[in-house]
Amino acid sequence: xxxxxxxxxxxxxxxxxxxxxxxxxxxxxxxxxxxxxxxxxxxxxxxxxxxxxxxxxxxxxxxxxxxxxxxxxxxxxxxxxxxxxxxxxxxxxxxxxxxxxxxxxxxxxxxxxxxxxxxxxxxxxxxxxxxxxxxxxxxxxxxxxxxxxxxxxxxxxxxxxxxxxxxxxxxxxxxxxxxxxxxxxxxxxxxxxxxxxxxxxxxxxxxxxxxxxxxxxxxxxxxxxxxxxxxxxxxxxxxxxxxxxxxxxxxxxxxxxxxxxxxxxxxxxxxxxxxxxxxxxxxxxxxxxxxxxxxxxxxxxxxxxxxxx
Numbered sequence: 226x227x228x229x230x231x232x233x234x235x236x237x238x239x240x241x242x243x244x245x246x247x248x249x250x251x252x253x254x255x256x257x258x259x260x261x262x263x264x265x266x267x268x269x270x271x272x273x274x275x276x277x278x279x280x281x282x283x284x285x286x287x288x289x290x291x292x293x294x295x296x297x298x299x300x301x302x303x304x305x306x307x308x309x310x311x312x313x314x315x316x317x318x319x320x321x322x323x324x325x326x327x328x329x330x331x332x333x334x335x336x337x338x339x340x341x342x343x344x345x346x347x348x349x350x351x352x353x354x355x356x357x358x359x360x361x362x363x364x365x366x367x368x369x370x371x372x373x374x375x376x377x378x379x380x381x382x383x384x385x386x387x388x389x390x391x392x393x394x395x396x397x398x399x400x401x402x403x404x405x406x407x408x409x410x411x412x413x414x415x416x417x418x419x420x421x422x423x424x425x426x427x428x429x430x431x432x433x434x435x436x437x438x439x440x441x442x443x444x445x446x447x448x449x450x451x452x453x454x455x456x457x458x459x460x461x462x463x464x465x466x467x468x469x470x471x472x473x474x475x476x477x478x479x480x481x482x483x484x485x486x487x488x489x490x491x492x493x494x495x496x497x498x499x500x501x502x503x504x505x506x507x508x509x510x511x512x513x514x515x516x517x518x519x520x521x522x523x524x525x526x527x528x529x530x531x532x533x534x
Contacts, residue, residue: 232266232308233258239303240265247296252469254296256525261300264518264526268453269304271516271531275450276311276394280361283448286399287510288455289503290496291466292520294399297455305395314393318400320371321348325379336430341498342378345402345437350445357448365392404452405502406509407438417504420497431501438502454514455526460503462522464496 240261244254254260276282284301288294295317302313322342323331331347332340339346352371359368368389372381413431416422425431446452457463468489511517517530 228270229262229266232269232304233262236266236304236307237261239307240300243299243303244296255523260526261304264529265297265300266304267529268516269301269309272301272305272395272451273309273311276309278394281314281393281396283357283450284395284397285403285446285449285452286397286455287403287405287452287506287514288401288520289457289460289463289466289506290401290499291463291469292401292455292457293524294401294455297518298397298399301397311394312391313395313397314389315397315399316370316387317373318348318353318398318403319375320373320387321350321353322373322380323347323349335433336425338424338430338498339433341495343401343495343498344434344502345405345442346434350437350441353445354448357445360389360393360396398449401499402442402502402506404446404449404454404510404514405438405442405506406513407435407443408501408505412505417501418497420494421501434502451515452510452513453516453518454506454510455518455520456507456511457520458522460496460500460507463503464493466524467496468492 237258241257244257248254272282272284286294286298298315302315305311305313319342322328327349328340328342328347332338335346341347349371356368356370359366369383370387370389372386373379374381413428413435416425421431457466511530515532517532518526519528519530521527
């Protein structure tokens with residue numbers, strides 16, 4: 226029996242149980258076993274070969290909104306923990322969004338569009354760099370990390386933050402713009418959609434976001450040991466997947482009050498703030514990502530390209 230099959234037999238129950246928890250009555254995952262056996266187990270073998278017992282191995286996982294980062298990173302964690310016996314910590318760049326209050330200040334000081342979470346400049350970079358530094362420290366101490374609740378568009382109370390009590394072997398750092406690089410100044414001049422045209426005619430917002438990528442985010446992403454990219458076919462497909470994602474969020478949270486669940490129109494506008502960087506990632510990230518998972522229109526991994534040995 227191959228090692229992949231041995232691994233699959235050990236993790237199958239937990240992986241399928243997690244996938245089931247992500248399904249709704251109308252939305253079911255297809256080809257689950259194939260995704261695990263053909264793509265996520267080989268990826269986990271690749272990562273386990275690179276993991277260093279002395280310091281955490283930082284895995285960047287990028288992909289457009291709704292591309293499946295949470296599902297894939299969660300299954301990776303199950304496999305790496307259960308079969309490879311590695312200590313794995315998983316967190317999203319989204320958890321490091323600035324608070325509503327901080328973004329409100331940015332929106333008044335720099336540009337109103339910075340009130341909307343998402344783009345570089347709306348995360349707390351110092352907090353992330355500090356986390357990376359502490360995680361790599363020889364004298365590891367407990368780390369408390371924020372937990373962002375998208376349904377209220379703000380951080381949760383500190384009592385609900387992540388508590389990292391021991392040094393991980395692997396840290397999975399996922400997010401839509403993880404590993405993104407800045408654009409050329411020339412390409413910034415042309416508005417990419419109606420939102421930019423109407424609300425950023427003077428290019429203040431897009432120039433600010435691009436500068437963030439050039440400086441602080443470049444420093445942050447240079448800390449990653451590898452970068453995995455979930456590549457969708459196009460931006461329209463991501464919009465469709467993101468709408469489904471919001472519907473799931475609504476189903477899970479509909480009994481709560483004080484929610485900031487978005488309508489279809491809100492999501493289309495919201496995603497326009499993501500479009501510029503997402504389109505740039507489509508073009509350039511396959512050239513420098515360590516591994517590319519190509520996704521088909523049904524949200525499944527259709528092929529994998531390993532560019533880093």
